[in-house]
Amino acid sequence: MSIPQTQQAWRATAKGAPGKVLRLDNDVPVPVKLKKGEVLVKVQAAALNPIGYKLMQLLPGFVLKRPYIPEHDFAGVVVDSNGTEYQNGDAVYGFLTVPLFMQTRQGTLAQYIRAPTTHFIRRPDDIPPTQAAGVPLAAMTAYQGLFQVAHLEPEQRVFINGGSTAVGSFAIQLAKAIGCKVTATASGKNEEYVRSLGADEFVDYTKGPLHTALAENSPSPKYHVIFETVGLVDTALYTNSEAYLAPGGVFVSTGPQPKGFDIAGIGKLLWKVFLQPKWLGGTKRTWKMVSVAEKREDLQKITQYITEGKVRPLVDSVYGFEDVPKAYERIMTSRATGKVVIKVDSEAE
Ligand SMILES: NC(=O)c1ccc[n+]([C@@H]2O[C@H](COP(=O)([O-])OP(=O)(O)OC[C@H]3O[C@@H](n4cnc5c(N)ncnc54)[C@H](OP(=O)(O)O)[C@@H]3O)[C@@H](O)[C@H]2O)c1
Structure with missing residues (x-):
């Protein structure tokens, strides 16, 4: 050529x-x-x-x-x-x-x-x-967030905030591929889409504050992993997570990603996740961020799932x-x- x-x-x-x-x-x-x-x-x-x-x-x-x-x-x-x-x-x-x-x-x-x-x-x-x-970018973020940052294991429960985001919809499929139980959010119009990807349970985030809905319907056992794939700057899902995230469970985020500058929001998040001591009301759960990296073996594994029909x-x-x-x-x-x-x-x- x-x-x-x-x-x-x-x-x-x-x-x-x-x-x-x-x-x-x-x-x-x-x-x-x-x-x-x-x-x-x-x-x-x-x-x-x-x-x-x-x-x-x-x-x-x-x-x-x-x-x-x-x-x-x-x-x-x-x-x-x-x-x-x-x-x-x-x-x-x-x-x-x-x-x-x-x-x-x-x-x-x-x-x-x-x-x-x-x-x-x-x-x-x-x-x-x-x-x-x-x-590549979205599915590898999902793969690395679930398995390398949060160490999600087969049969555990995972809550995915943003089940219809590109990252979240790959995350639903990848968690199902290893046999996890998945709850995911989206607005009501996307319920069918999110369920078609394998979500077992659905929460419409437009109906009210998510942390309240989760605290009222906390699963037993609690979630092992919460994967925040929307890019929320709001800290409420994390700061209230003791009610629905198991002790030792991980809250993993694709990163607070406001569309513009939100210094106050980012500052509050930094205080809540890294600085506020637990004895001063800090959340007794781990907050981590995924930052997608070029790992060919991860894309190989995702490709294998696609060819096996486990991920689309x-x-x-x-x-x-x-x-x-x-x-x-x-x-x-x-x-x-x-x-x-x-x-x-x-x-x-
Ligand atoms: N850290 C990293 O390495 C990394 C890598 C990739 C992406 N990201 C970040 O991850 C975020 C998601 O990226 P993406 O490409 O997956 O997004 P996307 O596909 O553009 O997200 C669109 C979806 O977001 C949903 N959505 C919007 N607001 C929502 C809310 N408050 N709660 C739940 N769902 C909501 C919409 O569903 P409805 O219409 O139902 O609301 C829509 O289906 C972005 O902030 C991106 O920058 C980070």
Whole structure:
């Protein structure tokens, strides 16, 4: 396959909302100079993540220089294997971590990307690129949060706040895959979706404060793990958790992720989870955060679950490459169920 010198890529040109700062450039150099251990991938599909628009809106230019190519998840084909274990033509999928992206300012909303082999694996034929692209970042966050941060074990009980978020909906499926009992939240319209993923019990978070509902219906035994996948800054679910989280149980969060700055909220959370001593009313439960890392073995395991039919890739919507701003509008509603995917190659299945 001949590799062009220039390509199309979306670039963020300033700090701000995607609809205002994104530009589709036609003359971006293809990154043909590869380091040892990197390959060149022709991107077939990419997927959006909340971190994409949060970095775009929050990080000042001295931290993240513009223009840069946003986003992390990809599925594609190796077109320069650069002496690695891969062959040209291999189908692959993975994600470019935030620390890597901060160094390179190269995200996945481009026709060609450089990718270190540590950040992707081979993609089986039965997971088409538009489905595969949405798996890595969200499913690995769920996998690492449940099993490596909270150490969830078979047959335990887990409460997932945000059962219809991308992370939460992978978490439901992964917890069920090892035989756990799962309770998950969403708004009422998503009850069927969350149950179709395997949730045994459902709580509509719009009906009243969650901590009250949980305290009133605390399971026996109590939950072993609470996985907060919404990005709440509100501390009530944690500070009241002695009523429904077992002693020794873990409260794991994808991180307080306000859409803008919320210094007071973050300050309160830090006080509640790290600083307030237990004798001064501090919560007698462990609070931990998951920060997704590039562990190929985790994506291998998730891929195995997918091929075994225990986990299914979740696609909310698929947009053409020219419609990236519309795709951001969709993910920024915080109402998507599954991943918002971009067909970078119009031929991609
Ligand atoms: N730490 C990490 O490494 C890491 C990695 C990945 C993601 N994250 C963070 O995790 C969070 C989730 O990301 P995502 O991509 O999974 O989100 P997403 O798919 O964009 O979330 C959309 C879903 O959120 C649900 N939702 C919104 N508000 C809710 C609430 N108060 N309670 C329960 N559900 C609610 C919506 O359901 P309804 O319409 O029913 O409300 C919708 O289905 C984000 O803050 C993201 O930045 C962190």
